[in-house]
Amino acid sequence: MKTTLTVLRKDLRLELRTLETVPAMTLFAVTTFVIFHFGLNRATIDGQLAASVLTTTLLLAGMLGVNRLFVAEREQGGFDAFLLAPVDRTAMLVAKAAALFTFLTVLEVIAVPAFGLLLLGPSLGRSLPGLIAVLALADLGIAVIGTLVSAIAIHTRARDLIGPVIGLPLLIPALIATARAIGPLLAVHGSSSPPGKWLAVLALYDVVFALIAYAVFDFLLED
Amino acid sequence: MTIYGKGLRGLSLATIATLGVALTLIFFYAPLDANQGFVQKIFYVHVPLAIISLCGFIFGGALAVGYLRTGDKRWDMRSYVAIHLALIFGIGGLITGSIWAKASWGHWWVWNEPTLVSFMIVLLLFATYQPLRFSIDDPERQSRYASVFAIVAGAFVPLNFIAVRLAQEYVHPRVLTLSGGNLPGPMRLTFLVSFLGLLLLYVTLWKYEMAAKNARMQVRALRRRLLGDDGIRPVGRSAAPS
Numbered sequence A: 001m002k003t004t005l006t007v008l009r010k011d012l013r014l015e016l017r018t019l020e021t022v023p024a025m026t027l028f029a030v031t032t033f034v035i036f037h038f039g040l041n042r043a044t045i046d047g048q049l050a051a052s053v054l055t056t057t058l059l060l061a062g063m064l065g066v067n068r069l070f071v072a073e074r075e076q077g078g079f080d081a082f083l084l085a086p087v088d089r090t091a092m093l094v095a096k097a098a099a100l101f102t103f104l105t106v107l108e109v110i111a112v113p114a115f116g117l118l119l120l121g122p123s124l125g126r127s128l129p130g131l132i133a134v135l136a137l138a139d140l141g142i143a144v145i146g147t148l149v150s151a152i153a154i155h156t157r158a159r160d161l162i163g164p165v166i167g168l169p170l171l172i173p174a175l176i177a178t179a180r181a182i183g184p185l186l187a188v189h190g191s192s193s194p195p196g197k198w199l200a201v202l203a204l205y206d207v208v209f210a211l212i213a214y215a216v217f218d219f220l221l222e223d
Numbered sequence B: 001m002t003i004y005g006k007g008l009r010g011l012s013l014a015t016i017a018t019l020g021v022a023l024t025l026i027f028f029y030a031p032l033d034a035n036q037g038f039v040q041k042i043f044y045v046h047v048p049l050a051i052i053s054l055c056g057f058i059f060g061g062a063l064a065v066g067y068l069r070t071g072d073k074r075w076d077m078r079s080y081v082a083i084h085l086a087l088i089f090g091i092g093g094l095i096t097g098s099i100w101a102k103a104s105w106g107h108w109w110v111w112n113e114p115t116l117v118s119f120m121i122v123l124l125l126f127a128t129y130q131p132l133r134f135s136i137d138d139p140e141r142q143s144r145y146a147s148v149f150a151i152v153a154g155a156f157v158p159l160n161f162i163a164v165r166l167a168q169e170y171v172h173p174r175v176l177t178l179s180g181g182n183l184p185g186p187m188r189l190t191f192l193v194s195f196l197g198l199l200l201l202y203v204t205l206w207k208y209e210m211a212a213k214n215a216r217m218q219v220r221a222l223r224r225r226l227l228g229d230d231g232i233r234p235v236g237r238s239a240a241p242s
Helices: A002-018 A021-040 A047-068 A071-075 A078-084 A090-118 A125-153 A159-186 A196-221 B008-029 B038-070 B073-105 B114-126 B129-134 B139-167 B185-227
Strands: none
Touching: A002 A090, A021 A047, A021 A090, A047 A090, A047 A125, A047 A159, A071 A078, A078 A196, A090 A125, A090 A196, A125 A159, A125 A196, A125 B139, A159 A196, A159 B114, A159 B129, A159 B139, A196 B139, B008 B038, B008 B185, B038 B073, B038 B114, B038 B139, B038 B185, B073 B114, B073 B129, B073 B139, B073 B185, B114 B139, B129 B139
16 A cells, blocks of 8 residues: 555656646647537537547547556666565556546546536536546546556557557447446436446446456566 | 377368358258348358357457466467457458348448447457557567456456447347247257357367467477577567467
């Protein structure tokens, strides 16, 4: 636990000092909203379409963070240092997933209001609690799978390509569940609570992949 | 030394015989479908191909567990062969499915069709298996990472089907349910024989490829012993374990 917190603190401090990943993710998300505005040729959107635009944008912006997740470790020998230290290797998985989760949360704190401002027809206020619940579950899934994929991709030659190419298909079910759960929240006269079925699917997805990641992550660090 | 060629001749003959019987049954025994007519017969090839391919992916993941547990690279080779054959079967399933969809629904591709869509997602995921392997130079790391990928992706297969199925309404004929399906007797018999034939084909091809890879490994080992390291050509960069 102490190791996890140490690594997490290191990652967050690194991000605060360099401001490399999160600002780029946010900028990417806002740019994507603008692209969607012109691509769809619509001033406002709502319902399932809005949910899809939001989810897709967040997922793609998240992939940027996934790609950057282990870069410092690789370039500056963090892997070796971590392997030399007499600590549990799972700590790295938990810390990195927590860091990615934090990045995604910061991204959404900026990108979701921006989405409400730029594209969304109905107001966000009423559906906000439901939206937060769905996005938290989705972030958990992206954080776990993203960490796993990033750890696989970082040691390959074409790492910037391999990451998204493996990560996106793995995240399609999470994307489906998130978009379907958010859809009713963003409808013009929509409900204020997300459909339980999709929350359950997201939760199941998170739990299963968290267990798998826990089981296989050690093998990715071995050397 | 393990000889993988053991029993290959019998297996090959059994495969050919079963596939022959299956084709005979398909064309001369199974009744014509009332709605779709002749084109429905592709079902006897398409569905087994798709099911075997999905099972092959999961099989590959299970074999990869063997590699991570033992570190013996023959497990990785088994997993590799299982997955790459499953990919070939899967592409076959996708093409036959597409033909069937065009003939019976009028479109090459239908989106409101959970089985088709989830199958494509699984195929897209496993299509990255070889690029991933190819992009890792160190053979030991290649095996390890590919095994991790195979396990994660193998577990992904059922989850993905649940998610996509929930997302859409049923269009696919539900021929294989837990209660035994709604196929009439002759059709079910034909389907089962055809399934068995293609399953045997998968197993036979798997064994053939394992035998070939194993023989190559042994030849290399013998050459190295007789001629020294200069006597063998260096292995090129490859996605396949060698």
